[in-house]
Amino acid sequence: MCGIVGAVAQRNIVSVLIEGLRRLEYRGYDSCGVAVLAGGEPKRARSVARVADLDEQVCETRLEGVTGIAHTRWATHGAPVTDNAHPIFSRNELAIVHNGIIENYETLREMLRGKGYEFISQTDTEVIAHLIHSLYHGDLFAAVREATGHLHGAYAIAVLHKSQPHTVVGARQGSPLVVGLGEGENFLASDALALAGSTDRFMFLEEGDVCELTLEKVRVFDRDGKPAERDVRQVAAYGGAVELGPYRHFMQKEIFEQPRAISDTIPQSDVFDASLFGEGAAKAFEEIDSLLVLACGTSYYSGLTAKYWLESIAKIPTQVEIASEYRYRDSVPNPKSLVVVISQSGETADTIAALKHAQSLGHTHTLAVCNVATSAMVRMTELSFLTHAGREIGVASTKAFTTQLVALFVLAATLGKLRGHISAKQEADYIRQLRHLPAALNSVLALEPQIIAWSEEFSRKENALFLGRGLHYPIALEGALKLKEISYIHAEAYPAGELKHGPLALVTEAMPVVTVAPNDALLEKLKSNIQEVRARGGQLYVFADADTKILNDEGLHVIRMPEHYGLLSPILHVVPLQLLAYHTACSRGTDVDKPRNLAKSVTVE
Ligand code: HGA
Numbered sequence: 248m249c250g251i252v253g254a255v256a257q258r259n260i261v262s263v264l265i266e267g268l269r270r271l272e273y274r275g276y277d278s279c280g281v282a283v284l285a286g287g288e289p290k291r292a293r294s295v296a297r298v299a300d301l302d303e304q305v306c307e308t309r310l311e312g313v314t315g316i317a318h319t320r321w322a323t324h325g326a327p328v329t330d331n332a333h334p335i336f337s338r339n340e341l342a343i344v345h346n347g348i349i350e351n352y353e354t355l356r357e358m359l360r361g362k363g364y365e366f367i368s369q370t371d372t373e374v375i376a377h378l379i380h381s382l383y384h385g386d387l388f389a390a391v392r393e394a395t396g397h398l399h400g401a402y403a404i405a406v407l408h409k410s411q412p413h414t415v416v417g418a419r420q421g422s423p424l425v426v427g428l429g430e431g432e433n434f435l436a437s438d439a440l441a442l443a444g445s446t447d448r449f450m451f452l453e454e455g456d457v458c459e460l461t462l463e464k465v466r467v468f469d470r471d472g473k474p475a476e477r478d479v480r481q482v483a484a485y486g487g488a489v490e491l492g493p494y495r496h497f498m499q500k501e502i503f504e505q506p507r508a509i510s511d512t513i514p515q516s517d518v519f520d521a522s523l524f525g526e527g528a529a530k531a532f533e534e535i536d537s538l539l540v541l542a543c544g545t546s547y548y549s550g551l552t553a554k555y556w557l558e559s560i561a562k563i564p565t566q567v568e569i570a571s572e573y574r575y576r577d578s579v580p581n582p583k584s585l586v587v588v589i590s591q592s593g594e595t596a597d598t599i600a601a602l603k604h605a606q607s608l609g610h611t612h613t614l615a616v617c618n619v620a621t622s623a624m625v626r627m628t629e630l631s632f633l634t635h636a637g638r639e640i641g642v643a644s645t646k647a648f649t650t651q652l653v654a655l656f657v658l659a660a661t662l663g664k665l666r667g668h669i670s671a672k673q674e675a676d677y678i679r680q681l682r683h684l685p686a687a688l689n690s691v692l693a694l695e696p697q698i699i700a701w702s703e704e705f706s707r708k709e710n711a712l713f714l715g716r717g718l719h720y721p722i723a724l725e726g727a728l729k730l731k732e733i734s735y736i737h738a739e740a741y742p743a744g745e746l747k748h749g750p751l752a753l754v755t756e757a758m759p760v761v762t763v764a765p766n767d768a769l770l771e772k773l774k775s776n777i778q779e780v781r782a783r784g785g786q787l788y789v790f791a792d793a794d795t796k797i798l799n800d801e802g803l804h805v806i807r808m809p810e811h812y813g814l815l816s817p818i819l820h821v822v823p824l825q826l827l828a829y830h831t832a833c834s835r836g837t838d839v840d841k842p843r844n845l846a847k848s849v850t851v852e
Pocket of ligand 1: 322331348370851
């Protein structure tokens, strides 16, 4: 979603700002822009095309300056047109970029109109610009601090004013913002990744912080308006741009990276130990009597899968809830419940808000399963388990999902052991199966040619049904989500037993029914569901384990998975569904890595 980059330096900073936007491009955006202080006033370039187009514009117009801010926008208020693209100006004196949503913008807009401010854009952001401008009396830092007191909602902002040519002021509440420290220059960004190559020293701002960057100094005030010290951390992990290599899209590359990502995520240790989840985990795990898992989208489906593992291996009651639902409903808090938040980026706005809500209700034991060590979520939780998927560029999550599953399986096994439900032999078996997963995944990836053959038929469909049972029901959900996200085919998933309670009415020759059929205790039941579809002329596409006796037949297409993988089977069965969605989307010619209307890191509500 939106990205922010800002800089104060003694050199022309435009190329640093544009490079920062390029690094944030993968998150998805619909317009972009940059503003610098040049010749005593803010000047800007904006584009509703890609950052490359913005770059051409700044070269053509020779936009240069030593102080600047830049933005990639994913529109929430107002269409993605140039007038709404950030930076937004106030009276040609102040420029602002903003991530987030201002909830009371209508009230503020009326108040500011009353003071004579003219609104040019439809954005909520413009109210922040005029509000700060109205409060400016020679000190931008003070004006921003005062303005934030009037804002309701979520924001990360970067602001500059023509009267302070070597100052950028930032503020955050509900959206991430980091300060990058240089020598005689300082930077601001919504993600440290944007500043790779410029600095590796960062200050991660906290909720309510307002900061002032000048050439030599960074000042931070906390939410109470008091000067605050924030730790400086060295973060060197950000390499150069991620290469596509021999792959056609990042999504395909990331699907094929799963054996490596999973191998990096599996703990080195030969035993399941609470310490894998951080200091204090042993004590926390002893005190809990249940789990509350909060997540969105694909991460929610990893949570749903984990519920089966947690209840079967660790015998611990587990509730899984969509973060944006949980935060707004009245729930009955159980302080003995471990709150588990799952997010690839660790910045998902709804999940962060749900975590805060849980904490405000008295939940003290919290655990983040996350792919980014420096993320807000990891910093907010008592415990954490980091997945090592590496950077995921494709908007449709693949390796982040399977590594989350590994993390959650390790959690289930660890709790199962602590609660006396798994024997030493069982523990050793689980460890062995985890370690064999990368090899098993390679065999699944080798099915790609067969899946390509299916995808050609799928690309001509407009609807699809996905069926699974038990542990594989969430995998069917994830398969349907993948297909709709990138191929724009309408897809729905059902627990196979629900078929006759409604969706069977949709089954015709035109409706492919994808079925995940591992050789588990539910196989015989699933076979009956398959027959129910066949009897109505439906076309079945079944991913069956090697030893299931489901054979190719009229209306029944079968791809055989290399081996049955017991409890870890969902991690293997989701991969052909990822490949099916990917190749179907390729056949339909969609923008696979940047599907329409979607963004990678969902940092607004
Ligand atoms: N509300 C602002 C910024 C949107 C945003 O943060 N998107 O991720 C706008 O619509 O311009």
